[in-house]
Amino acid sequence: MHLHKFEKIWLVFGIISLIVFLSIVGVTAFSQDHHPSGGMDTIDPKKVDQTAPFDNPGVTQIDDDTYQVAIVASAFSYTAPELRVPAGKEIIFKVTSKDVVHSFTIDDTKVNMMVVPGQITTRAYTFDKPGKYLILCNEYCGTGHHFMFTEIEVY
Amino acid sequence: MIALQDRKLALWYIGVAYIAFLIGTLMGLLQVFIRNDKLDLPAWLDYYQILTAHGVLLALIYTTFFIFAFFVTGMSKSLGTFGPKVRLVSWIGFWVTLIGTVMATVMIVAGEASVLYTFYAPLKASGWYYVGLALFVVGTWISSFALIGHYRVWRKNNKGQLSPLFAFMTVTTIVLWLIACLGVVATVLFQYIPWAFGWTDTINVELSRSLFWYFGHPLVYFWLLPAYIAWYVIVPKILGVKVFSDSLARLAFVLFILFSIPVGFHHQLTEPGISNFWKFLQVVLTFMVIIPSLMTAFTMFANFEISGRKKGATGLFGWFKKLPWKDVRFTSIFIAMAFFIPGGAGGIINASFQLNEVVHNTLWIVGHFHITVGTPVAMTFMGLTFWLIPYLTGRKFTKAMQKLAFVQIITWSIGMLLMSTSQHILGLLGAPRRTAFSNYNNHPSALEWFDGILTSHVTMAVGGSILFLSAMILIYIVVMSMFLSPKALKVEDQVEFPMAESDKTNTPKWLENWWIWIGIAFALIIIAYAIPLSSMIMHAPPGSEGFKTW
Numbered sequence: 248m249h250l251h252k253f254e255k256i257w258l259v260f261g262i263i264s265l266i267v268f269l270s271i272v273g274v275t276a277f278s279q280d281h282h283p284s285g286g287m288d289t290i291d292p293k294k295v296d297q298t299a300p301f302d303n304p305g306v307t308q309i310d311d312d313t314y315q316v317a318i319v320a321s322a323f324s325y326t327a328p329e330l331r332v333p334a335g336k337e338i339i340f341k342v343t344s345k346d347v348v349h350s351f352t353i354d355d356t357k358v359n360m361m362v363v364p365g366q367i368t369t370r371a372y373t374f375d376k377p378g379k380y381l382i383l384c385n386e387y388c389g390t391g392h393h394f395m396f397t398e399i400e401v402y
Numbered sequence: 403m404i405a406l407q408d409r410k411l412a413l414w415y416i417g418v419a420y421i422a423f424l425i426g427t428l429m430g431l432l433q434v435f436i437r438n439d440k441l442d443l444p445a446w447l448d449y450y451q452i453l454t455a456h457g458v459l460l461a462l463i464y465t466t467f468f469i470f471a472f473f474v475t476g477m478s479k480s481l482g483t484f485g486p487k488v489r490l491v492s493w494i495g496f497w498v499t500l501i502g503t504v505m506a507t508v509m510i511v512a513g514e515a516s517v518l519y520t521f522y523a524p525l526k527a528s529g530w531y532y533v534g535l536a537l538f539v540v541g542t543w544i545s546s547f548a549l550i551g552h553y554r555v556w557r558k559n560n561k562g563q564l565s566p567l568f569a570f571m572t573v574t575t576i577v578l579w580l581i582a583c584l585g586v587v588a589t590v591l592f593q594y595i596p597w598a599f600g601w602t603d604t605i606n607v608e609l610s611r612s613l614f615w616y617f618g619h620p621l622v623y624f625w626l627l628p629a630y631i632a633w634y635v636i637v638p639k640i641l642g643v644k645v646f647s648d649s650l651a652r653l654a655f656v657l658f659i660l661f662s663i664p665v666g667f668h669h670q671l672t673e674p675g676i677s678n679f680w681k682f683l684q685v686v687l688t689f690m691v692i693i694p695s696l697m698t699a700f701t702m703f704a705n706f707e708i709s710g711r712k713k714g715a716t717g718l719f720g721w722f723k724k725l726p727w728k729d730v731r732f733t734s735i736f737i738a739m740a741f742f743i744p745g746g747a748g749g750i751i752n753a754s755f756q757l758n759e760v761v762h763n764t765l766w767i768v769g770h771f772h773i774t775v776g777t778p779v780a781m782t783f784m785g786l787t788f789w790l791i792p793y794l795t796g797r798k799f800t801k802a803m804q805k806l807a808f809v810q811i812i813t814w815s816i817g818m819l820l821m822s823t824s825q826h827i828l829g830l831l832g833a834p835r836r837t838a839f840s841n842y843n844n845h846p847s848a849l850e851w852f853d854g855i856l857t858s859h860v861t862m863a864v865g866g867s868i869l870f871l872s873a874m875i876l877i878y879i880v881v882m883s884m885f886l887s888p889k890a891l892k893v894e895d896q897v898e899f900p901m902a903e904s905d906k907t908n909t910p911k912w913l914e915n916w917w918i919w920i921g922i923a924f925a926l927i928i929i930a931y932a933i934p935l936s937s938m939i940m941h942a943p944p945g946s947e948g949f950k951t952w
Contacts, residue, residue, distance in 0.1 A: 361673035365943035385834035389951025
């Protein structure tokens with residue numbers, strides 16, 4: 248198979264760029280724990296209200312520098328009372344759904360989690376700036392999907 | 403011209419494709435005005451019903467029916483007239499696909515299936531919607547087997563020869579489609595249908611999502627490869643050159659079989675139930691398609707330059723001016739290619755593991771697929787439509803129609819540029835996709851999204867309206883070429899099927915040994931999917947009951 252000289256240069260350049268790209272993505276992901284949201288924990292979608300931590304949704308302080316926020320999503324709202332968390336501390340969001348697939352997305356942040364019934368999605372995030380952030384569902388969940396939102400206050 | 407019976411089959415496919423296109427684009431127009439808060443739908447019609455219809459009719463029905471029209475015509479031209487068996491099986495395939503399409507569409511219109519074209523469980527549509535989808539896929543399989551049968555007859559009669567490039571590429575696309583559909587067939591047949599009809603109580607949601615995306619990503623390559631066939635085989639003929647390299651063209655295509663399937667997890671990067679290792683592995687495999695894409699880009703520019711220089715171009719970029727810009731068959735496809743540059747780059751961003759969090763399920767993604775399938779693929783199909791229908795009907799592609807075709811592609815480009823730019827920026831700001839008009843109780847950040855000039859509701863609506871206008875011009879051209887344009891009685895008026903010569907003398911035979919490629923493809927699929935899918939089954943949480951939340 249004949250490769251034109253320019254094509255060889257072009258492909259070698261392309262493949263090297265590809266390796267560089269992937270190495271940057273991979274190294275930052277696995278050495279600095281910079282993963283997208285996820286998690287392997289499961290839950291019975293019919294017993295969400297009886298299962299910890301979702302039996303007591305909202306903010307819990309775990310230690311000086313860590314807070315956990317448990318949230319239950321269902322069509323078309325979030326069960327998440329009084330969402331107030333401090334800036335500069337690690338906030339661990341844990342979200343699950345009682346019915347269909349939703350998302351838990353905080354505007355202006357990198358928190359963008361798919362919420363799948365039967366699974367618990369986890370994402371750690373540290374807010375830099377205080378303020379009121381819009382939380383919305385960006386996965387279609389039914390007629391009222393565009394009314395599914397809430398707010399989190401960072402102080 | 404190809405045999406009358408084969409032309410009839412192709413024309414029926416095109417007819418269905420453009421009926422779907424007409425309804426689908428109308429749904430698109432309604433959407434931009436609803437999002438703009440300028441249109442209130444009557445109570446019996448819902449935004450998400452329209453969105454479902456828009457997605458299914460354009461992304462699935464228009465593309466698939468057009469692709470088969472193109473394949474039937476090209477296979478008949480490159481390998482000869484269909485035999486009676488191939489023809490019969492093709493028609494059966496056509497009708498089964500059409501029945502499936504009609505069933506699914508009726509369920510959407512009836513409001514029994516507002517589940518969008520991804521139909522994520524546990525949203526539960528009517529069981530007949532899933533049966534319709536299954537029939538649609540089975541129908542395409544029957545048609546695919548007919549084309550493969552036709553190809554095998556040719557191989558048997560031409561022992562030891564490589565097939566013509568068009569036929570090779572068609573078979574590659576079909577092999578990709580058959581392997582890809584295994585995922586959606588498995589989930590629809592064994593998960594959705596028993597659950598929707600009440601034979602099982604619950605569904606394993608994460609498994610159904612993963613099987614869907616096993617299919618969902620190669621689906622986009624099923625749209626793209628026929629466009630690539632046009633780029634590789636049709637465009638050089640219009641330019642007056644040969645295929646740049648027969649062997650590289652074939653190699654690029656088989657690489658798509660390998661690297662477009664074991665990659666579905668890059669649509670699921672922000673969801674639970676898949677460990678980071680498997681997500682990342684599939685990200686790496688996803689990026690491998692960049693290699694055949696780079697080969698394609700090189701080939702395209704090589705064709706342009708060779709053609710320009712043949713016509714006397716000098717200097718580094720002189721060839722650019724010598725391209726046949728006045729030929730709408732070329733200009734349409736050139737614009738399609740140009741849109742694919744940002745489209746492809748955006749795809750790399752989307753698949754970049756953690757970067758996906760920034761864009762996942764935002765309007766950015768909507769912008770992305772409008773400048774991938776919505777323009778590079780769709781406009782290539784438009785560029786083919788202009789001559790394909792007159793070729794099949796034996797009518798003229800008149801001067802007036804050619805002018806109108808220019809108006810059509812230019813309006814489509816402008817409309818898409820406005821709408822997709824606006825969608826990309828809005829997505830980066832955080833505006834969600836698949837969402838009817840909402841200002842989230844006048845939340846300041848939501849109001850801020852739509853404040854810019856490019857990101858205002860007006861820009862998207864203007865873009866959408868121009869696109870609809872363009873779509874209607876195209877429908878007019880289609881109707882004219884189908885039924886009304888004057889018959890091409892003189893030879894010089896007849897429209898050609900431009901198929902470039904391809905020199906196969908140096909092409910290695912192993913490129914057409916399908917078992918090698920199918921074997922490697924399955925090996926990669928097993929590596930990428932076997933462990934995560936079996937863990938989804940073994941460690942499954944209690945399943946989900948169905949919900950009808952619309």
